[in-house]
Amino acid sequence: MAAFFKAVNAKIRSNPALSYLCSTHFWxxxxxxxxxxxxxxxxxxxxxxxxxxxxxxxxxxxxxxxRYALAVTPKNYLLFLCHFINEGSQLTQGYRYLQWHHWGGREKAGVHGAVEEAKEKAAAVGDKIKEVASK
Structure with a gap:
């Protein structure tokens, strides 16, 4: 049985494409x-x-x-691509976060006023419910 697995492993490792697909550099x-x-x-x-x-x-x-993906031997370009896309996405999210929380995006969107208005309406409805319930 061990000889069978050795033969299959040798067959996989002899083909460069299959060897790559069965490695941690891919998965x-x-x-x-x-x-x-x-x-x-x-x-x-x-x-x-x-x-x-x-x-x-x-x-x-x-x-x-x-950096690590380019420092290992052989270079892992798939890992580099994965983190390159993630880096761009996270920088975009970081910009959106700063725009919303620190650079006035929330105020420009009018959300702050809308939230306060909704709280006031909810309090008014609560008061009306109390009036009706007390009758």
Whole structure:
């Protein structure tokens, strides 16, 4: 049985394309592509949902592993591409976060006033409910 597995492994390793597909140089970045895909999808959501700390951490993480992907031998261009896309996505999210929370995006969108208005309406409705319930 061990001889069979040795023969199959030798056959796989003799073909460069199959050898690459069966290596961690392929499956590591392939499984890691969920992070940049999620970041790209999050670009469609409201900027008030963005975590500034997490975005900063993921920006540093991607920059570090972009460097690592080119430092290993052989160079792992798929890993570099994965983190390059994630770096761009996180920088975009970081800009959206700063725009929304620190550069007046919330005020320009009128959300702050709308939230206060909704709170006032909810309080008025609560008062009316109390009036009706007390009768």
């Amino acid at each position: 590591g970045p392939a499984s890691n592509f969920g992070i940049p895909i999620a970041a790209v999808m999050d670009a469609q959501k409201s900027p008030e949902l963005i975590s500034g700390q997490m975005t900063f951490a993921l920006t540093i993480y991607s920059a570090t592993f972009m």
